[in-house]
Amino acid sequence: MKMVVAMIKPHKLDEVKQALSEVGIQGMSISEIKGFGRTGGRTEVFRGSAYQVDFVPKIKIEVVVTEKQVHPVLDAIERSAKTGKIGDGKVFVLGVEEALRIRTGERGETAI
Ligand SMILES: Nc1ncnc2c1ncn2[C@@H]1O[C@H](COP(=O)(O)OP(=O)(O)OP(=O)(O)O)[C@@H](O)[C@H]1O
Ligand SMILES: [Mg+2]
Numbered sequence: 001m002k003m004v005v006a007m008i009k010p011h012k013l014d015e016v017k018q019a020l021s022e023v024g025i026q027g028m029s030i031s032e033i034k035g036f037g038r039t040g041g042r043t044e045v046f047r048g049s050a051y052q053v054d055f056v057p058k059i060k061i062e063v064v065v066t067e068k069q070v071h072p073v074l075d076a077i078e079r080s081a082k083t084g085k086i087g088d089g090k091v092f093v094l095g096v097e098e099a100l101r102i103r104t105g106e107r108g109e110t111a112i
Helices: 010-022 067-081
Strands: 002-008 029-035 056-065 089-095
Touching: 002 010, 002 067, 010 056, 010 067, 056 067, 067 089
Parallel strands: none
Antiparallel strands: 002 056, 002 089, 029 056
């Protein structure tokens, strides 16, 4: 299992959520975060100096998937989150050791 962690533009959330459900994703978590990448958040905000690094609001999506789902999920996120402008976001893929669906006691991939 893998966890796909995507930091995206907040206004893209509905589109990304839709694209993920179209590739069979049934569960996910989101949180409101702030961050910056290599461009340092510059020109993404109105106030503040163009030479200063600023935290910019983003949505973090966390979705645990099977190995087979990783590439379709990355493709779906890329397709749906992209505007072509700076700050479109970043995606990281992490290994996941174990999963447990508490109600049923299912473990591993069947718990996802
Ligand atoms: N190396 C990183 N580690 C953790 N989070 C990151 C990293 N890089 C980017 N992020 C997160 O992803 C968000 C979006 O990053 P962003 O798309 O601005 O990256 P970038 O490298 O500056 O690319 P771009 O040139 O498209 O702006 C950031 O606000 C931050 O929350
Ligand atoms: Mg950036």
